Amino acid sequence: MEQELEARLANAPVVPLIGANDTAVAVETANALNAGGLGVIEVVLRTDEAVDCMEAIAKQTSGLIVGAGTVLTVAQAEEVVARGAQFIVCPGLVDAVAEYCLKQNVPLYAGTMTAGEVQRAYALGLRTVKFFPASLAGGVPMLKALSSVFREMRFMPTGGVSAANLADFLAVPSVIACGGSWLTPADEIAAGNYDAITKLAREAVAIGRQARP
Template sequence: MAEELFKQIESMGILPVIKLNDAKDAVPLAKALCEGGLPCAEVTFRTDAAKDSIAAMTEAFPDMLVGAGTVLNAEQVDEAVAAGAKFIVSPGLNPDTVKYCVDKEIPILPGCANPSDIEQAIKYGLKVGKFFPAEAAGGLKAIKAMSAPYSQMRFMPTGGINPSNVSDYLAEDFILACGGTWMVPSAEIEAGNFDKIKELTEEAVRSMLGFRLAHVGINCFNEVEAHKVADAFDGMFGFAPNENPSSIFSAGYVETMKSPFLGKKGHIAIATYSVERAKAYLERKGVGFNEDSIVYRPNGKIQAVYMAEEVGGFAIHLVRKPKEV
């Protein structure tokens, strides 16, 4: 149960951390998050409205991944689960609370800010912990240092995560996902500006995925024609050709196919930091994929995958590209 839930959180990439003072805001906020591309939330137990907010969100959006945060004891665990919370997040590692959740098979991400916390988490059979407050506690450098001797553990950093650093965190395999508040500012919630929250959520997702044009593919009938096309791009723009058995890349911008490939007119490659998260995000928007087209890296991560449908006569595929520094 916990393993599958953590896979879902990982596919989201960002877990919005929400503080609600009034349960009436729960449903419109959940709607904004779902429509913005993040159908998930950690509702903190720092207000009296938390329990009712979780209940309202899970009733209105049963497929939404809703958990309870800032949970400090077993009583709050019971309240949260009764309200519909699918997982528990705590700022620190309270052995009593962790054991209570483990015994009841309730997924929990306890705060693990130092090696002692991590060893306690491992003792209880946990494989994921929250790192809080992330930036104040040393950020990515600190997590990387701690993860070296504890390779079985993964982390969800929360606190100080924002659009400028979220993709740096998510680029590391020991990061499951990031908790963040920047797409759900309290002022916008209290003002009822849920369209703004939807917009901020969309921006957060695009910042995380880093969508950009990688290259355009041109279908040629044969190798002779492909060389003519590649030579034209080289002669006009100085796009030096780089030949491989099936195609010629012109400075990485244009791929000229030596024989007709997917797409009536050719193909368009869209780069992203994570093909897995981008694929999951687009599937939630109703986009289908050709599963037989998946190309894996040696480490098991997806390098590329084609969408099932063409767009404007072009086949579209996602391709993994690291963040440019």
Template sequence: MPTGAQKTEPLLKVMEGQPVIPVLKIDRAEDAVPLARALAKGGLPAIEITMRTPAALDAIRLAAAEVPEAIVGAGTILDAEHFAQAAEAGSKFIVSPGLTPQLIEAAAASDVPLLPGAITPSEVMAARQAGYSLLKFFPAEQAGGADFLKALSSPLAGIRFCPTGGVSAKNAPDYLALPNVVCVGGSWIAPDALVKAGKWDEIEALAREAAALKR
């Protein structure tokens, strides 16, 4: 087994558990707990809190500690330091837009599974060589969308993806219908305006609709 081999089983359990993983940019740490509760109540317990704001680590820590029904992951992880910080905060899985030797090393030394990103056939092959068979496809729409992923399914059989980036309620079914897509990541379930307004019931309703999408 390659040194950086993916901890596939726990990650696959998360990804197969729901058709959509909410991708969250949280500006206020105090929003993390009610947001995670609303999403879990709507049927989407696995969430990705991106490390794109100063509040991200506190948000991960709070949601992981106070919402036991949630499976809190960290996104936009770019290096080993990010990885360690997110894991220490309580992340159950780590998501990166790409894959580097440093990230492979960090993931190999941790119990927390990594979902790395890859777009081109060469990137996918490099990830496969490092022992990764579950990958993020980002930015999905800008990189060619569902048609591109469909074209990869035969030559790169055995690799499965979670497309993220430009995925919406409208086009998510196109991705979910593909044999090499296990789930999608999307931010439409928790729009900034609803989070800022604390409209948790409306977010729960959007989560419920997303959780009902067919694969």
């Protein structure tokens, strides 16, 4: 799965976040993103129905790689994997979660924002981590500084990434992809305007391809 995931991100280095409390809406949103060229989806566990939404996307769509985000504990990691998560994203770095994912061969993007956290992730055996919250943690300059020290590490900046600065983040060679919620605006989803979601996805793909010809 890791190789397939990395290949997908190399083609479209953007991971949209879906935060939903309705499975039908979650599936429609995922399909709209897929139609726009974004085939890797992160469903964030920020609602009581999030795991149901993630499972629905995994079962009711095709051609998508679906993961779970905002995973805080090993118990949550076990649940989302059992219900179809193909990768896991955490806001921070927890040894037990990292060890579980490594043992199960589940790709993990654990959150880091300091050199100490990145070094800890490296020591645990991780080679790709989330950089969060990207804008508050120093943005592109911080990523460049970390990359110069941790030459084997790759990063997925999330938090404050938008269409306006996406190209700047993707221009950093160590960035594997960027995560972001700007691709799933709540007002458009509430209005059922899924064409707008597809349009945002296409714009993100175009930015990615321009930043990485």
